Amino acid sequence: MDETFVDSSPTQSSDDSQESSENSTTGDRRMKRREKNREAAQRSRQKMTARADELHKEYENLEKENRSLVEEIKGLKENVAFWEKVCKEHESKCFLFPPDLKELGSLLHPASIFSGTGFSQELLSDLFSSDDLKNLIGECF
Template sequence: MLKPNVGEMVSISSPLNFLRMVVFPALSSPLGRRVKEQVTSESSESSEKNDHEFGTIHKKTRRREKNRLAAQKTRQKQTQRADILHQEHEQLEKKNVSLRREIEQLKDVLKQWKELVQEHEPRCQMMNAPKSQSELVNVFPCEWS
């Protein structure tokens, strides 16, 4: 490390001057000033770059947040649709059970009617009745005993 001479000692009266002259002597020389300007320039460019990076990071963060909210909204809509479909499914299942019961009841009624017709056929007077129009007028209705 270089030691300052007596003339420089006068200008090293403050700690800041001491740092400039003794600790960082390159910054006090003309070449050092150019280096300092470059460092300052690079620092401002770096600062601008950091600002740009911060802006980019901020944009990414906003985009991610927006995307997160959109995804959340989409999932919520899907859940609602699934709930609606589930309710419709349950209603249709109940309707299906009800219709199957009705079908069974109607089958029972049909079976009863078939049995009644089978019992009636042997005694039916209309089955053996004449087929002409004039003869049909004189035919009495069947007896349903």
């Protein structure tokens, strides 16, 4: 014979309702925590995306600036080459240099011609504009 024992004491039934109440409270807390975590993760992903966009824009600006500087350097090198050629052509005809310095100057790099005279290219550049130098060179020919 199968005997079934049913305890209908009031303490057990209140324990069950208290336990189910705790389970629902724990479940609610867990759901709220998951929702907060999901929102925090979404905000974090949005921040990372915004930062990546910002870095990409900065990269593009730096690339653009770099291309501009490379072009400027190219132009400056061409300018230096032009003025070195002008100095080289002019040094043998210039009346500003003593004859012994002219001979020495033809053996030296045009930028170093002024080193023995107390002049420097920087000083001449400060004293004369490009047009002034062209006129001065033209007078020496």
